[in-house]
Amino acid sequence: MIIYWELFSVFFKIGLFSFGGGLAMIAFIQQEIISRGWLTPTEFAQIATISQMTPGPVAVNAATFVGARVCDTSPLASFMGSLVATLGVSLPSFILILLVAGSLKKFSSSLAVKSILNGIRPAVIGFLLSAVLVFFKLALFPLLPDSSSGAFHPFGLFLICSLFYLHYYRKVGAIHLILISGVLGIFFY
Amino acid sequence: MSDSKYFHMFKVFFKIGLFTIGGGLAMIPVIRDEFVEKQHWISDEDITDVLAISQSMPGVIAINASTFLGYRLGGITGALVSTLGVVLPSFIIILLIALLFTDEVGSNHYVNSFFSGVNAALAALLLAAAIALGKKSVKDYVGCAIAVFSALAIAVFDLDIALVVILSGLTGFLYYRSKEVDSL
Numbered sequence: 001m002i003i004y005w006e007l008f009s010v011f012f013k014i015g016l017f018s019f020g021g022g023l024a025m026i027a028f029i030q031q032e033i034i035s036r037g038w039l040t041p042t043e044f045a046q047i048a049t050i051s052q053m054t055p056g057p058v059a060v061n062a063a064t065f066v067g068a069r070v071c072d073t074s075p076l077a078s079f080m081g082s083l084v085a086t087l088g089v090s091l092p093s094f095i096l097i098l099l100v101a102g103s104l105k106k107f108s109s110s111l112a113v114k115s116i117l118n119g120i121r122p123a124v125i126g127f128l129l130s131a132v133l134v135f136f137k138l139a140l141f142p143l144l145p146d147s148s149s150g151a152f153h154p155f156g157l158f159l160i161c162s163l164f165y166l167h168y169y170r171k172v173g174a175i176h177l178i179l180i181s182g183v184l185g186i187f188f189y
Numbered sequence: 190m191s192d193s194k195y196f197h198m199f200k201v202f203f204k205i206g207l208f209t210i211g212g213g214l215a216m217i218p219v220i221r222d223e224f225v226e227k228q229h230w231i232s233d234e235d236i237t238d239v240l241a242i243s244q245s246m247p248g249v250i251a252i253n254a255s256t257f258l259g260y261r262l263g264g265i266t267g268a269l270v271s272t273l274g275v276v277l278p279s280f281i282i283i284l285l286i287a288l289l290f291t292d293e294v295g296s297n298h299y300v301n302s303f304f305s306g307v308n309a310a311l312a313a314l315l316l317a318a319a320i321a322l323g324k325k326s327v328k329d330y331v332g333c334a335i336a337v338f339s340a341l342a343i344a345v346f347d348l349d350i351a352l353v354v355i356l357s358g359l360t361g362f363l364y365y366r367s368k369e370v371d372s373l
Contacts, residue, residue: 013351015247015248015249016247016248016351017247017350017351017354017355018247018248018350018354019247019354020322021249021250022250023314023315023318024318025249026315027315028350031343031350032350035347042304043295045304045307045308045311046290046295046304048311049304049307049311050283050286050290051283052311053210054210054279054282054283054286055206055207055208055209055210055278055279055282056206056207056209056251056275056276056278056279056282056283057206057249057250057251057252057275057276057279059249060249060251060252060276060279060280061279061282061283064279064280064283064284064287065283065286065287068283068284068287068288069287072287072291075288078284078287078288079284082280082283082284082287083280086276086279086280089248089249090248090249090252090272090276092247092248093246093247093248093249093252093253093256094252094256094268094272096246096247096248097242097246097252097253097256097257097260097268098256098260098265098268100242100246101256101257101260101261101268107245108241108242108245111366112362112366113245114365115361115362115364115365115366116358116359116361116362117245117358117361118328118332118361118365119332119335119357119358119359119360119361119362119364119365120354120357120358120361121322121325121326121327121332122323122326122327122332122333122335122336122339122357123335123336123338123339123353123354123357124322124326124339125319125322125323125326125327125336125339125340126335126336126337126338126339126340126341126342126343126353127339127340127343127350127353128315128316128318128319128322129316129319129336129340129344130339130340130343130344131315132312132315132316132319133344135308135309135311135312135315136312138305138308138312139305139308139309139312142305142308156305156308156309159306159309159310160309160312160313160316161313163309163310163313163314164313164316164317167313167314167317168317168320168321174310174314175210177310177313177314178307178310178311180310181306181307181309181310182303182304182306182307182310183303183306184306185302185303185304185305185306185307185309186299186302186303186306187302188302188306189301189302189305189306
């Protein structure tokens with residue numbers, strides 16, 4: 001029972017304090033889940049990938065998936081884990097929006113709210129950069145079950161640079177890049 | 190407000206949850222198409238409000254948007270059916286995948302190599318997002334300092350992200366608010 005409460009409260013906190021949506025939330029969830037030892041970085045990276053590729057909001061996908069994996073003793077436990085994690089991540093949004101829905105225009109144009117967001121937005125960039133580091137490490141030092149674990153793999157560096165170029169300068173979509181890099185991964189790792 | 194309107198709202202948001210990959214802002218054109226063009230329930234100005242709210246409130250953008258629109262269209266019940274509609278497809282699909290995607294599948298050599306390759310894509314995508322967003326949201330030296338501080342706080346010192354959010358919000362409140370007053 002305690003694990004359900006912990007899952008709920010961690011995801012409630014994530015829903016309450018995350019700004020910037022999608023990828024920024026992945027960075028937040030990653031930090032919370034790995035620092036608690038609930039999943040390894042490799043396991044979380046798989047969840048993040050599947051959450052990106054399946055339909056629906058990325059953060060809801062990730063919450064549902066993490067809930068199921070953390071409580072994987074039985075299908076019922078997985079269902080309960082998914083349920084509390086998804087409820088946790090969704091409730092803060094739901095409650096806060098209802099609270100300000102009536103006076104939204106006043107709220108989002110107020111000087112205090114604008115100043116606070118001016119401070120939080122750069123912090124979100126920092127969260128994204130720290131998540132970049134985690135995935136950099138995983139791509140450069142892949143933990144493959146049958147290789148000497150964590151050896152430097154130069155292919156990862158080449159892949160990151162070329163994918164960055166394709167996405168940032170050539171505007172190739174995220175889903176395409178994920179599929180391309182996965183297939184190349186099968187051949188080269 | 191009739192039951193059939195609630196049911197229709199649920200259906201539309203369920204469809205949005207089922208078919209938009211990437212979530213969040215990717216939903217906005219679909220919402221506009223359905224509620225502005227087809228149903229005439231809301232105006233383009235409401236869509237602008239949705240964008241404003243998704244950027245000034247914490248949490249999942251898709252849930253912010255559907256709660257807000259649902260409330261506009263049908264009060265608390267409307268908010269509830271819309272939010273449920275947008276979350277349910279994710280919940281069902283991911284739960285099924287999670288039950289099938291066991292540790293055994295995850296540690297299969299080919300699956301593992303696939304995901305190792307994808308880590309490179311995630312690193313590249315996050316870096317691109319950080320740069321694109323950084324250009325808009327890091328406007329001065331204070332913003333730059335906050336970004337560097339928060340990256341170090343998380344990656345090196347393992348601080349609580351919620352604490353970093355509160356500190357940077359407080360810094361923003363104290364610095365930008367007084368700055369705005371100075372310039373008046």
